[in-house]
Amino acid sequence: MNERQKYKWKQDLSWLKNRIKFKINRIFFMTQDKMVMFESYHGKRCGDSVRAIYEEMLKDDTFRDYTFVWAFSKPSEHEDLLKNPHTILVKKGSSEYFRYYAASRFWINNVSIPDFLIPGRHQIYIETWHGTPLKRLGCDITTDSDPRQSKERMHRRYRIKGKKVTHFLSPSPYYTEKISTAFDVDPAKDGLFINCGYPRNDALFTASEEETAAFKKSLGIPEGAKVILYTPTWRDNEYQNGHGFQYESPVNLGKLMDLLPENYVLLFRAHHQVGTSEVIQETDRIFDVTEADDLNDLYLISDLMITDYSSTMFDYSVLKRPMVFHMYDLERYEREIRGFYFDLEELPGPITKTEEELAKAIVDGISHFDYATDKKYRAFHDKFNPWEDGQAARRVIDSCILIPPHKKGIWEKLVLNYKRTLNRIHIVYLIIKYNIGGFFNKHGLFLNNNSRRLLNMKDSHKGERCFLIGNGPSLSPDDLHMLINEYTFGTNMVYKIFDQTDWRPSFHCVSDSIYATKLRDELYNNVKSPLFTIEKTYRKMTKRTLETTYVHTIASERYKVKGNIFSYCMVKATVLSLAAEFAFHMGFSEIYLLGVDCTNPHAAGGHFTDNYTTKEIAQTDISRIKERMNKENVTTEQIGEHIIDRSMDVYRLLKKYADKHGIKIYNATRGGNLEIFPRVKLEDVLASERPPHKQKG
Structure with a gap:
């Protein structure tokens, strides 16, 4: 059995197995109109037009309640995407991978989806592709140079791929013509080709000088250096069993750098299909940037680009900067490997074949290039980039995604x-x-450590008084200092005030799971008193003390005061609802609120300190609130009103429960908007005789 037969059997068996998996998922997971699946370069990177469309959607409040799913071979390398609370990362080939492809209404890819994935009747497959073709592609290839598969099999696979696509994104009439023949599709079919430009090139129009300079510095490129970007494509005949396609160019990059001035540096960027073992010679003037996600960053920091038959030439021409085409294997490539779609005389730069010719062309391009007087370059730009204006991603969203x-x-x-x-x-x-x-x-039956703690707490402070501490702007170190000998419940990030007072809470309450994940170390290092939380948050606390106690909850918008945390309790709108349930459980008969201002926590001065929370946590909270409000455009004031209204509902129900069970709740907060409970002055409370209780500690 030859290599092609082995490859065919391997591919066919893999296709059958994965096709069955996908079919099963299609049965049980229905199409979700507000779910988008993203995959770039077979899950190897997070870039190209796929990333550009994703980022444009994040800017649009219309998609605040959408779910964005990214598929990666190594999801752990892209966890920065999780800053958006609606973004999910899945491992390529995992069960979640099949499930989300089955459920997503929109599929956005740039190298064609795997053969076993076939979109359903209501699913929209947007193929951005990864470049305007110079070399022949798919059904247009007439040579039989691919060692893995015959020309006929490759043509058949491209025809199948073409039938799956709902929309191709086109940057030019030339692109539409060549892609339609490569995939054997009808370019006249309504909506198949979207004349929008390439979304990945939008950033070339909008990037700031500060961002570009920062990226250049992050690579360690010396200030004042001339930056040459080298982006060779792959060769069909450079496939190695067990390793895939490898870059085995006869180009001696070390020799090239010796021929160039000392202030020239080279950025080497391999094609996504290619491995780069033993490519970079030992010199500090060559940087391997193959793993950089966004090619645009490399375009923007470079002064000149070298390529061969790569589609990077079309994108780079948007910047109107010099290019050199190093085609050391031109005759063989044209005759035996791929062939070209247009006459190479149209290329907007010199063709070289040796390191000496290449070095001379680079220096000449850096020194003398002038777009305004280069007629060939201008003609090339106008032919291949007529629709590029920095708004391509927006046009894709309007045409393909904002649909009923x-x-x-x-x-x-x-x-x-x-x-x-x-x-x-x-x-x-x-x-x-x-x-x-x-x-x-x-x-006292069937107890575990958690329920045993709850049982020990029951009525442990019967008839005593306590203070529930909010984190509003009125909270002061002086007031807290007066409570050193009182029973107090701190909440959330109240430890941000610890550096101003000796007071520490008797108990600490945290209910939101985002604090368990984003502030894990802060909570662990600062909260030394018994910690009360809900089970979901408890499970996410990878670091917790032995005195952490949780209660069960049931997700529901219908809030009620349970009064029996042995079973479960409801937590809504404010962490103080959890603190109150624990206070009821422990038997406190007088409860005082302090620092509970009921003001907008997302407005300026919403907490006792400006650095109370992080920008990431605040943004996550705002996103959840917008989703709950089901509104596209919401102001900070409207968000505050929503939070306050929900909190007031909780306080009314807490008062109703307390009145029914003979529990007194007072508001000792200085100012604020909470008038549901009787107002008292903290000094008067502390001066009065308190209910008999055990000495704290």
Whole structure:
């Protein structure tokens, strides 16, 4: 069996296995109109037009409630994307990979999706492709040079790929013509080609000098150096079994650098198909930038680009900077490997074949290039970039993504109703489970360490008083200092005030899981008192003390005061709802609120310190609020009103429960908007005789 037969059998078996997996997922996971699947360079990178469209969507509040899914071979290398709370990373080939492809309405890819993925009737597959072709592509290749597959098999696969595509993104009439023949599709088909430009090139129009300078500095490029970018393409005949395509150029980069002035540096960027072992010679003037996600960053810092048959020439020409075409294997490439779509006389720069010719052309280009007088360059630019203006991604979104929801079929409706029913059943199941478990735990049965702590807390401070500390702007170190001998519940990041007072809370409450993930070390290092939280947050705390106690919760917008945390409790709008439940459980009969201003936490001066939270956490919270409000454009004032209204609802229900059970709740906050509880002065409270209680500590 020869190599082509082995490759064919391997591919066919892989296709069958993965096709079955995908089909099964398609049965159970219905198309989600607000879910987008992104994959770039077979999951190797996060860049190109795919990234440009993603970033444009993030800027648009229309997509605040969309789910964005990125597929990577190594997701851990791209965790910076998780700064957006609606972005999910999945490993290419994993079960989640198949599930999200089955469920996503939109697929955005730049090298064609795997053969086993076939979009459903309502799914939109946007193929950005990764460059305008100079060399022949797909069905236009007439040579039989690919060692993995025959020419006929390759043509068949390209035809299948073409049939899957809903939209190709086109930067020029030339591109439309060549891609349509390469994939054997009809360019006249309505909506198949979107005349928009390349989204990845938008950044070439908008990048700032500061960003470009910062990226250049991050690579360690000396100030004042002339930067040469080298972007060779791959060769079909450079495939190695077990290693894939390898860069095996006869170009001696070390020799080239010896021929260039000392202040010239070279950035080497291999094609995404190619391995780069043993390419970079030992010299500090050559930088391997193959792993850089965004090629635009490399374009912007370079003074000249060297390429051969790569489509990078078309993108780089947008910048109107000099190029040199180093085609050491020109005759062989044209005759035996690919061939070209147009006459190389149209190229906007000299063709070289030796290191000496290349060095001379580089120096000449750096010294004498002038776009305004270069007619050939201007003609090239006008032919291949007529629609480039920095707005391509916006046009893609308007044309391809902002479309009406799909009409659900009978099967989809059945599955969705089935899932809703299961969800209701699950909620009922949790209520029964938690109530039964809580009943036994309350009577000292079937205890684990957590429920044993809850049992020990029950009525441990019966008839005593405590203070629930909010984090509003009125909270002061002086007031907290007066509470050193009182029982107090601190909340969230109240430890930001510890450097101004000796006061420390008796107990600490955190309910939002984002604090467990984003402020893990801060919480662990600063919270030394018993910590109370909910189970979801507890599970996300990879670092926690032995005195951390959690309660079960059930996700629901219908808030009620449970009054029995042995089973579960509801937490909504404010962490003080959790603190109050624990105070009720511990038997406190007088509860005082301090620092509970009920003001907008996202407005200036919303907390007792300006650095109370991080920008990332604040943005995540705002995104969740916008999603809950179901509004596209929301002001900071509207967000504040929403938070305050929800909090007031909680406080009304807390007062109702407290009144019913003979618990007194007072508001000792200095100022603020909370008038549901009777107002008291902190000094008067502390001067009065307090209920008898055990000495703290």
